[in-house]
Amino acid sequence: NVGFDGFTLVQAKDVFEDYKISGGLKGPVQLNNIGLIAIYENLKNRVDQRTQVSRQSFEDVFSDDIIKKTVVNDIKHQFSFPFSEVSSLRLTTNLRFDKVTTLSNSPTTLKTPNDNFILFGGLLEYVFDVTRPISLNINNGFKFKTWLEGYNELLNPNTDFYVLGLDLRNYQKIHRNIVFATRIAANTSLGHQRLLSYLGGVDNWLGPQFDYSILPDPSQNFQFQTIATPIRGFYQNVRNGNSFALINNELRVPAFKYFSNKPIKSSFLENFMVVGFGDIGAAWTGTNPYTSDNAFNTILIEDFNYEIILQNQKEPIVYGYGFGLRSKLFGYYVRFDYAWGVDDGVVLDPVKYLSLSLDF
16 A cells, blocks of 8 residues: 555647647655656547656665665557547557665665566457536446456566456446446456465545454465455455456435536535445366465464464455445545455444545
């Protein structure tokens, strides 16, 4: 979790919007987490092209007070070929250089050499979108995206890494601007290196909580990690693995706008929304969620002179339900969720979420 920080983006474009140039800066609230980005877009011809150059730095603290600073330099070039107004095929090539430095806070770490990683790969996506925006966070229609992503370290065999994924969303009109929104998302990682997905929580959670009791499968060569969201009613890492699948349902009711026949001057009241939701999902390692050797079936209890490993067979699928409030506040779309999670048939204590994001 990167924490709370500021981000500034400036964009310039010509009058016909054929060419766009963007530049951004992340920080400086966290001085060890500075980011820079520059984007050039050529939208004049049928095949859209986009070049993006970015630099990101962050620090990780490990045991024995070891601090490692990672600097990621990344360049991407995307080609987007539209089949129609609502569908397109997109190919993004990517070259990334990671430099990992162990900071010198002791005589031992002073001698630690830097680790350098050069990755080359790409992302192939198919996007279909027939949604129609009604208002902020209220859509009608259907859209989906499926993708295949792959990387490999240059001059280093057996470092291939692949991700196959799907994200499908439907927004069904109930009455006027009341919408029932559904999302189905899943992905799996393959190859000699894997992507570790932590199930639970919400996107852009302010003050995220992480469950450290469930350990990743040590037999997997996990090199990357991500959060699989939203599964409300749980902390992050209620389940983990190289594959995940989830279904989200939300009934979105813009409370004041639905009953008003006149324009609402207040941005907070105009975008105020009451939401009822239900989430269900699983993350696992292996062929399916019910494989007995999944990491969430192992509990490690250790002390200075003993170690106990407990094996059980938990229900791999978890679900949560609850309600939420949404609105625009000081220019940000703020979400509050209150959810109960059900794990292995047991209803857990409710969890509160405050986050900054749209949609799911």
